[in-house]
Amino acid sequence: MNFRAKDNALHVALVCNTAWAIYTYRRGLLRALTQSGARVSIIAPRDRTFEPLQQMGCECIDLPVASKGTNPLHDLRTLLALFKHYRALKPDVVFHYTIKPNIYGSVAAWLARVPSVAVTTGLGYVFIQKSRAAQVAKRLYRFAFRFPREVWFLNRDDETAFREENLLAHPERARLLHGEGVDLEDFAVTPLPERNEFAFVLIGRLLWDKGVGEYVEAARQLRARYPQARFKLLGPVGVDNPSAITREEVAAWEREGMIEYLGETADVRPYIADADCVVLPSYREGVPRTLMEASAMGRPIVATDVPGCREVVADGENGLLCEARDAASLTAALSRMLDMEPIARAAMAQRGRKKIEKEFDERVVVQRYRDLIQGIAGSTF
Template sequence: MSNTAWSILNYRRGLLEALARAGARVTIVAPRDAAFAPLTAMGCTCVDLALASQGTRPVEDLRTLASLFRIYRRTRPDVVFHYTIKPNIYGTLAAALARVPSVAVTTGLGYVFLHASRAARIAQGLYRLAFRFPREVWFLNPDDRDAFLSRDLLVHPGRARLLRGEGVDLARFAVRPHAPDGRFRFLLIGRLLWDKGVGEFVDAARQLKARFPEACWQLLGPVGVANPSAISRAEVDAWCAEGLIDYLGEADDVRPHIAAADCIVLPSYREGVPRTLLEAAAMGRIAIATRVPGCVEVVEDGVNGILCEARSAQRLAEAMQRVLCLPAQQRKTMEDAARRKAEREFDEQVVIGAYQRTLDQVSGKTIFLSGKQP
């Protein structure tokens, strides 16, 4: 269960394919979106669930809890995996009420841990309640795990597991040559949120554009999403009109855009382990990221990319200038290091092996997914 079916398809495709090959029956619970069709074609059963993706609306959230309880009672799954905040909270509680084993996967702490708001305090209290019940709680980086432990949000600390990212399909995200047109493209991929550092990205472009006319700055991802930190389409249109950025819209397949880019940029305030950086590394692209939890798991400063201070357009612009001025051989060395790091540390098959271990232990059934043991 997740807040979007799209994320299940795009972030866990390899896992779903391994489960299908092993003969497992997989049910996807999420709000209906365009991913329902390909998920169904893969053999999954998709269940549409109304889910308010932001805010705390007690009546709506109780309806979600009741709906999930009924779904879990009806399907009687061997185990449920929950992803993102509301599924982790209300899905975990529903699974406990239905007496179904569950695993909570914290894909990132996001708004709840970045802002000291009433909603954030409520969400942390709900985490503390819900996380009494999962058989395991997975974290993608040690900083997120330590944040939960330091706030006493895990009643059973021994159930915490460190996954170190959700992996990347190294064959699907293979190295591709650069575009031969002589342009240098900085690309930011993700939901267009202020918390992702989109504002700093645009301000850095404003500082550098006149000095580096061969460079361009691109944004790829949904705009105006349901998130308190969302950027509006009008703001994006204004940046485009000013000539600062090119907005590429949304894409189901990001590989052509990464292949066309020279440097992937993620100036985020906090991450789990960002998928966009994993995919960029696998495709042999330099990355610029902020020195924050999640990003530092993937980018090694001066080795396969550059780290800079978060919330600073000036520092981001300096990092971009460093990349623009790199000698060709040094850039190639860093690109090769990015691919090697992806192969060494973020192979999707290791993640599939972690799922296999947990499925065997929690369900009491043996299922062979052909993954590497973590």
């Protein structure tokens, strides 16, 4: 549905370092907004999802963001661009996602006198690494997060980290969102495959921080013992991130016969349906969409015992947890999954669906947005 919102309609802006993330993770929110007649502005670097976002009724604006750069001039350019957009658009409220929009967008919104909300979608390298850049990022967070009306965290570990590091000028503005939810109708249960082979799949941006290296090493260890096992990767390669894996590195694993690279897709559902188990050995997450979607479709999951992942995986109930940065621990968990009786895996998958229905229904998340917008703008969608 493509239409022009009325001039006096509620106007909401969403800002992120990729339009792809807004389209992939917040489609339910966008549908609720546009179908109610609200005006929605997406401000993000231009990518292939601009067209489907525009088809949904959103206005898309290109934004310069150097996601993996630390050049202050580039970041100043991002801040100034956002300030100009906010002055011109005058949205009723703007939501910022990911580190640079959270930091520079929060400052720009305050300068433009536009109410803003910061959504910390996962702390990434800031809390994984001990580098100078990470320390600078923490100082910037401490400064910028005095400006948003609220700061939303997707998991309790991230909120605790911000409080303990004294990064919140107004701790009373912190809110726990508990993930951004999943559409239970879009991600309906599908039966586990009945076949001789057993397919694992890791879905996400191909980053070292996602545990891709440990996954490949686990494949090396397991292929000899379990010839029926297949190890697949699905997601964009060579992305703009300090932890990015190159296409050449993936090609080397393919030549070695360890993994099958499936490319990237706008619709992960057929790939989840074709998997026996979904794996995410990440070093840290917000609340990983991949695991929520896999559980919703009735797939057992294996993930690391880290912030974000342990929000979705109840060890032994709907999946298995292993240690982060530990290929041997991941290998042991995948071996347990391979050795498990099919009826036990099916029961695990069933419990996963029930957990998602109870804790991660997207409709609950959309209602949180409604309530907040009502409080800020005096009207809602």
